[in-house]
Amino acid sequence: MKDIKEIVVNNLINLRKNAKLTQIELAEKIGYSDKSVSRWEHGEVMPDIETLYKLSLVYDVPVAVLFEETVDIKKEQRSQKQSTNKLIIALLSIISIWIIATAVFTCLKTFFGLVAWEIFILAVPCSFLLGIIFSALWSGKKVLFICISAFVWTIITYFFLQFIQFKMWLLFVMGVPMQIAILLIYNLHSNKVKKLK
Secondary structure, eight states: OOOHHHHHHHHHHHHHHHTTOOHHHHHHHHTOOHHHHHHHHTTSSOOOHHHHHHHHHHHTSOGGGGGOSSOOHHHHHHHHHHHHHHHHHHHHHHHHHHHHHHHHHHHHHHHHOOOOTHHHHHHHHHHHHHHHHHHHHHSOHHHHHHHHHHHHHHHHHHHHHHTGGGOOTHHHHHHHHHHHHHHHHHHHHHHHHHHHO
16 A cells, blocks of 8 residues: 555646646645645645645545545546536426426416415425435435435325314324334345445
């Protein structure tokens, strides 16, 4: 295994070259002299943690990447951009539910004189349903199970409020075994993953 200093030096050189920056250009971006950058890249001096943080921002990579021995910088940057893009797509999809809910509410109020506030309450479980879909595709299991729990409780709340005149508070009692089942499945899945490691 390489010395940590050698790893950081190699990563600093590779990151700068991949960013197509000269030592002078990099120095200007982070407020240091080009001599300092040269000394870091020759291993004469190690940058402090604040400087490493500034460098990670310039290169758009996590600080931890600077300490990894076999770093594919381009792959790391692509991965980070893909994660950001996935999050943006998921959020835009969820926002579209709220735009549709607002449009339907406005049309019903304007053209029919109806105040259908239930549409906004229904938009909450619909948002979590989309969250379930996106977290199943792209995210970790923890986020998936949080979205499933939130969906269960918000859909129960929707039906309770929809039929509030019938005082159906027992709907929430139904949610308890469902929540317990969700937690048990999550724990079962977590234990299975730990055994595989």
